[in-house]
Amino acid sequence: MCLGIPGKIQSIRDDAGLVMGVIDFGGVQRDVCLQYVADEVQVGDYVIVHVGFAITRVDEDEARRTFEVLKEMSQLDELEWMAEAAEQGMRGLEKPA
Amino acid sequence: MKYLSEYRDADIAKRLIGRIKTRATRCWTLMEVCGGQTHTIVRQGLDELLEGSVEMIHGPGCPVCVTPLEQIDKALLIAAKPNVIFTSFGDMLRVPGSDCDLQQVRARGGSVKVVYSPLDALALAQKHPDKEVVFFAVGFETTAPANAMAVFRARQLGVQNFSVLVSHVTVPPAITAILEAPDNRVQGFLAAGHVCAVMGYTEYEPIAAKYKVPIIVTGFEPVDILEGISLAVNQLEERRHEVENQYVRSVRRSGTEPARALVQQVFELANRQWRGIGEIPMSGLRLRDEFAAYDAERKFGVGGLKVTEPAACRAGDVLTGRIKPPQCAAFGTLCTPERPLGAPMVSTEGACSAYYNLAKYRTADPAGAAP
Numbered sequence: 199m200c201l202g203i204p205g206k207i208q209s210i211r212d213d214a215g216l217v218m219g220v221i222d223f224g225g226v227q228r229d230v231c232l233q234y235v236a237d238e239v240q241v242g243d244y245v246i247v248h249v250g251f252a253i254t255r256v257d258e259d260e261a262r263r264t265f266e267v268l269k270e271m272s273q274l275d276e277l278e279w280m281a282e283a284a285e286q287g288m289r290g291l292e293k294p295a
Numbered sequence: 296m297k298y299l300s301e302y303r304d305a306d307i308a309k310r311l312i313g314r315i316k317t318r319a320t321r322c323w324t325l326m327e328v329c330g331g332q333t334h335t336i337v338r339q340g341l342d343e344l345l346e347g348s349v350e351m352i353h354g355p356g357c358p359v360c361v362t363p364l365e366q367i368d369k370a371l372l373i374a375a376k377p378n379v380i381f382t383s384f385g386d387m388l389r390v391p392g393s394d395c396d397l398q399q400v401r402a403r404g405g406s407v408k409v410v411y412s413p414l415d416a417l418a419l420a421q422k423h424p425d426k427e428v429v430f431f432a433v434g435f436e437t438t439a440p441a442n443a444m445a446v447f448r449a450r451q452l453g454v455q456n457f458s459v460l461v462s463h464v465t466v467p468p469a470i471t472a473i474l475e476a477p478d479n480r481v482q483g484f485l486a487a488g489h490v491c492a493v494m495g496y497t498e499y500e501p502i503a504a505k506y507k508v509p510i511i512v513t514g515f516e517p518v519d520i521l522e523g524i525s526l527a528v529n530q531l532e533e534r535r536h537e538v539e540n541q542y543v544r545s546v547r548r549s550g551t552e553p554a555r556a557l558v559q560q561v562f563e564l565a566n567r568q569w570r571g572i573g574e575i576p577m578s579g580l581r582l583r584d585e586f587a588a589y590d591a592e593r594k595f596g597v598g599g600l601k602v603t604e605p606a607a608c609r610a611g612d613v614l615t616g617r618i619k620p621p622q623c624a625a626f627g628t629l630c631t632p633e634r635p636l637g638a639p640m641v642s643t644e645g646a647c648s649a650y651y652n653l654a655k656y657r658t659a660d661p662a663g664a665a666p
């Protein structure tokens with residue numbers, strides 16, 4: 199949970215005062231809170247996401263590399279939690295594109 | 296398993312190793328305080344490649360591993376209550392408490408659910424107004440902004456059946472505690488890049504100055520780590536002790552300010568127990584009084600629980616760098632990822648599991664694995 203996962207912003211919206219957005223993580227899409235980076239991002243940007251919250255913006259190359267490295271290190275458990283949360287009928291996870 | 300030779304940046308890595316080895320006039324002892332870094336170092340064998348020039352000690356950089364038994368036992372007590380939905384990040388489910396883990400509570404009929412974001416837990420509370428939804432708020436500075444927001448939103452939306460069991464720890468006080476220990480051997484630190492992406496690194500500056508240790512903000516990829524080590528060795532050879540940022544592509548000196556601000560609004564510093572290490576003053580976060588209504592310890596009256604940790608697990612010695620995991624007598628025999636005795640064997644970020652995943656350390660007779 200300490201290593202964030204990079205993803206691409208697909209859409210941004212206001213959810214009752216909270217900036218939320220859909221992020222694509224290598225094909226898995228999920229709702230993520232963008233509140234903390236709202237001033238510096240737009241659709242198409244890449245961000246590092248920790249437990250459902252975007253914390254920093256990164257460039258595309260960095261995002262791709264980091265994702266690959268996390269995959270090699272088998273440090274993408276969080277994607278499994280997303281799936282598990284979705285099975286339990288929680289909001290936020292859509293079918294892979 | 297991948298070795299450095301197969302790594303795509305192998306050439307850069309080899310050059311960095313060469314540079315470190317030429318530069319080091321003696322063997323320097325450094326500590327990394329990030330589970331991701333520990334994983335990379337052990338998996339790529341960086342510590343062996345640098346033998347004689349740098350010794351890497353694996354610090355308390357895995358949030359799952361440092362969560363004290365006491366907090367796990369509180370989680371188990373709350374999760375077993377009727378009418379409670381207990382929610383947690385996935386890697387806390389198998390951390391052993393005094394007599395079972397969250398997975399076993401679930402098997403016995405307790406409602407334990409894995410969530411990815413603390414906002415999932417809040418959404419669950421909104422969906423089940425007749426239940427108490429509790430979220431296990433663990434982690435370092437990387438998860439604190441998420442957990443702070445869940446509590447802040449709960450209050451904003453007037454959700455009353457939601458609370459958090461807080462077990463937050465912060466890195467700088469742990470570094471200070473390690474440096475204060477009379478038998479400390481650490482001469483420089485690699486600070487966790489992702490933690491600093493959130494918090495920035497101004498807090499490390501007085502530590503570097505007071506204890507005269509280089510602190511390098513470092514990423515978790517092999518080349519990042521070798522660069523971080525190289526910067527630390529340069530400083531040590533030149534008798535400098537500064538905070539340097541290797542991970543400029545993700546880390547700014549002041550971090551992500553809106554996140555820091557909300558963490559400060561919702562949480563305050565508090566003494567915290569670290570598993571196997573004991574209490575470190577002002578090393579964790581607790582809810583501020585104005586958010587007391589969301590404190591699961593108060594809501595369920597478990598705040599006073601105190602437990603002693605089992606002697607067989609040497610997590611404390613591992614987490615402070617006194618021993619390497621294979622030196623623990625239980626490693627690979629009584630303690631395996633399938634049947635972990637201590638938290639560092641549970642999480643993929645834990646030092647014991649990082650070593651266990653390398654076949655060469657798994658020499659123990661498997662027949663001896665079952666007690």
Ligand code: SF4
Nearest residue numbers: 608609623630637647
């Ligand atoms: S090997 Fe197991 S018992 Fe030994 S320190 Fe690590 S987690 Fe604890």
